[in-house]
Amino acid sequence: MNKFSYTKLRSLERMERQSPELTNIGNDFHKSTFEYIKELERRFDEEREKDPSSKKVVLISDELRNTKRIWKSIFERREKKEVQAALSAARGGIHTPKFLTEHEKKFYENLLKIMQENRKEIFGREKNKIKKENNTV
Numbered sequence: 001m002n003k004f005s006y007t008k009l010r011s012l013e014r015m016e017r018q019s020p021e022l023t024n025i026g027n028d029f030h031k032s033t034f035e036y037i038k039e040l041e042r043r044f045d046e047e048r049e050k051d052p053s054s055k056k057v058v059l060i061s062d063e064l065r066n067t068k069r070i071w072k073s074i075f076e077r078r079e080k081k082e083v084q085a086a087l088s089a090a091r092g093g094i095h096t097p098k099f100l101t102e103h104e105k106k107f108y109e110n111l112l113k114i115m116q117e118n119r120k121e122i123f124g125r126e127k128n129k130i131k132k133e134n135n136t137v
Contacts, residue, residue, distance in 0.1 A: 004032040012029070037067055078104065079107075082107060082111070
């Protein structure tokens, strides 16, 4: 992601909110957002040292708070879509989400594996119990 900004973050949030599928946020989205937040924190500290009651301090503080809120919102929307996709796949669906970041891909694959193992354990046990009952009759 080049030249990260608050405007770009808001745009990504809007796209993620409007799409039922994961949108292409780029593989470095979380790193870029984290770096942007660190830069805002640095600017905030710098401006606060100059004049703690300046408008600039208030503006940077608001942008920092909103940036963190939007980042969390995007993360949680995507997380929900990943969980829903894994659940669908565990139930036999064939849809694998596009535009997963590397971290999200690991999360999705691990979650899907756990769901599939759980279903296999539950339904496999029930299947074996039914077989045993049929063989003893």
